[in-house]
Amino acid sequence: xxxxxxxxxxxxxxxxxxxxxxxxxxxxxxxxxxxxxxxxxxxxxxxxxxxxxxxxxxxxxxxxxxxxxxxxxxxxxxxxxxxxxxxxxxxxxxxxxxxxxxxxxxxxxxxxxxxxxxxxxxxxxxxxxxxxxxxxxxxxxxxxxxxxxxxxxxxxxxxxxxxxxxxxxxxxxxxxxxxxxxxxxxxxxxxxxxxxxxxxxxxxxxxxxxxxxxxxxxxxxxxxxxxxxxxxxxxxxxxxxxxxxxxxxxxxxxxxxx
Ligand code: HXC
Numbered sequence: 055x056x057x058x059x060x061x062x063x064x065x066x067x068x069x070x071x072x073x074x075x076x077x078x079x080x081x082x083x084x085x086x087x088x089x090x091x092x093x094x095x096x097x098x099x100x101x102x103x104x105x106x107x108x109x110x111x112x113x114x115x116x117x118x119x120x121x122x123x124x125x126x127x128x129x130x131x132x133x134x135x136x137x138x139x140x141x142x143x144x145x146x147x148x149x150x151x152x153x154x155x156x157x158x159x160x161x162x163x164x165x166x167x168x169x170x171x172x173x174x175x176x177x178x179x180x181x182x183x184x185x186x187x188x189x190x191x192x193x194x195x196x197x198x199x200x201x202x203x204x205x206x207x208x209x210x211x212x213x214x215x216x217x218x219x220x221x222x223x224x225x226x227x228x229x230x231x232x233x234x235x236x237x238x239x240x241x242x243x244x245x246x247x248x249x250x251x252x253x254x255x256x257x258x259x260x261x262x263x264x265x266x267x268x269x270x271x272x273x274x275x276x277x278x279x280x281x282x283x284x285x286x287x288x289x290x291x292x293x294x295x296x297x298x299x300x301x302x303x304x305x306x307x308x309x310x311x312x
Contacts (some may be wrong), residue, residue, distance in 0.1 A: 055096075059086035062093050065071040067104035067252030068245055069097050072111075079117035080110045082163045084138050091144035098149060101311070104252025104259065106148070107244045108171055109155040110164075112237060115180070118162025121189065132306035142195045145170040149260050151251045155244035156180045157237055161219070166193060169200040172263055174230065175244045176222045177237040182230060185217035203270065204230045 061072040073080040081088075089296050092106075097103045110116050124132075129209065145167055154160075154168040157177035165182050167175050184197045192198065193214060202210035205228040213220060225231045235243045251259055261284050269277040289292050292312040298309035 055089075055092050057093065059083075060089045060093060064103070065245065066249060067102060067215035067216035067303070068107065068248040069093075069100075069103045069105075070107045070109065070241075070245070072109050073116055074111075074122060076111050076113075078120065079159060080164065081117050081120040081122075082142075082167070087138060087141035087144075091141040094144045094148045094152075101256070103150065104254070104256050105248040105249050107155050107182040107241075108140070108145070108167070109157075109244065110160075111158065112177075113158040113169060114164070115156040115158060115160040116164030117159045118164050118185070119194075128223045133238075134234060139195060142167060142170070147195070149247075149264070150256070151242050151259055151263055152250055153251075155240050156182075156231070157240050159183075160191065163195055164185050166195045166197045166200065167205060169230075170196065171241045172266075173232040174176040174225075175240065175247065176225060176231040176234050177240040178222050178234055179237050180225065180231070180234075182213075182222075182225050183217065183219040184214045185219070187215060188217045201230075204228070211296075228252070241271065253309075255291070255297070256284040256311040257291065258288060258293055260307075261288070 059075050061074045063070050071090060073086065075081065075086060097106055135139060142163070152171045154171035154174045156168050156174055157180055157182055160168045161183045162185060165184055183203060184193045188194050197212065198214055209228050214216065220228070220230070220236045222231065226234050265281050265284055268280055272280065292311045296309060297307045
């Protein structure tokens, strides 16, 4: 499929999806999110891809759902048209590791899709926000829930109720982003992290991701049991044999994804 509103590139085991609708600050419309969902399905099926980076422009990761597209909806039209939500959820359903590389605005749906990724690397000019309340609505694709889990109730309430933007430094302190880098270093840092992940055993990386995410919906005891069983199951893989043998033999492992 040829894409109009995203740019999909690959470098070794790393694929990069760049949102590319600069005049609208990467506002997320149905067409763009359809392309993102299509690209992710392609990358999930491609065994040569081990990690994905999702990014935008230097000014905007994404300034939210497209307000102009959304504004004429009524309850039933937005309820019945679940394509939009389905396409966003392609990010949360994606089974391989995916990193959000965020520069500039990550607002509303933009902040929400960044939080659907496994972790966020932010440029020093990044600004996060859930300003939907200014439009007479509220976050609609997980913002209230993911933000609260990421930064705690006080900051989530503050952001969702006042609509204020959270600068990168505060976002790092609060645990929303894993690291901040200079704007010029954003893509090289994100791609380097992605290449490191892609060099690992792909099934082990996928199972690790699944295990961390599973913990959000489990008690601590259930989560620990889930982890233990999956940890034990990894001893059936050739990659476990290779990883441990390489350590003992003081060499680099060559994982076969088996
Ligand atoms: C549609 C948008 C947009 C958006 C920006 N644009 N954000 N179009 N939807 N979310 C468009 C503007 O209309 C304008 O187009 C162009 O992008 C540049 O924007 P400006 O406002 O002129 O830029 P600037 O002054 O630099 O301000 C940047 C900004 C501001 C602070 C990010 O654009 C802004 O507040 N945007 C809206 C942010 C927001 O409310 N997001 C939440 C959306 S609701 P023209 O044609 O005039 O040049 C949401 C719900 C999620 O996300 C739930 C989904 C189910």
